[in-house]
Amino acid sequence: MKKLGRLLTAMVTPFNEDGRVDYGQAKKLALALLDSGSEGVLVVGTTGESPTLIREEELQLFSEVKSAVGDRGAVIAGTGSNSTAEAKAATKEAERTGVDACLLVVPYYNKPTQEGYTNTSRLLLRVLACPVSRIMCLIGLALC
Secondary structure: OOOOOOOEEEOOOOEOOOOOEOHHHHHHHHHHHHHOOOOEEEEOOHHHOHHHOOHHHHHHHHHHHHHHHOOOOEEEEEOOOOOHHHHHHHHHHHHOOOOOEEEOOOOOOOOOOHHHHHHHHHHHHHHOOOOOOOOHHHHOOOOO
C-alpha cells in the first residue's frame, strides 16, 4: 500500500456557474494543495459535497484528480455512505480509477448500535482493499 503522508487535505468540489462539477478547477485545486505542502488530497469527502454528487461525477473526479496528481501525492476517494451496500459498490468502483485509498464513514444518520457499526465494518473490511481509520471521539464507539 502506498504511504499516504502526514498532511492530507480534504478538497472542496468546485462547480461551474450552471451547477456542473468543474473538473478542470478540481485538478488545479489538487495541484495547488500539493504545492502548498499537502502530501495528499481527499476527493469527495463530506467537505467535497459528497451528498450532492451522483456516482458518475464522483468517479470522474477521482479519475481526473488522480491523473493530474500522478505520483506527486496520495489521492483518497471519499466513498462512505449510510448504506453499506452503496459504500461497498462505490469503493469497488473508486478503486478501479487508480486512487491510492478510500475513506469510508460509518452510518452517521441512522445511528446504528455498537453491534451495527461492528457488523458494517467487518463486512466492508472483508471485501475492500482500503485502509481503516478510527476516530473514536467522533462516533464514540469502536468500529471492530
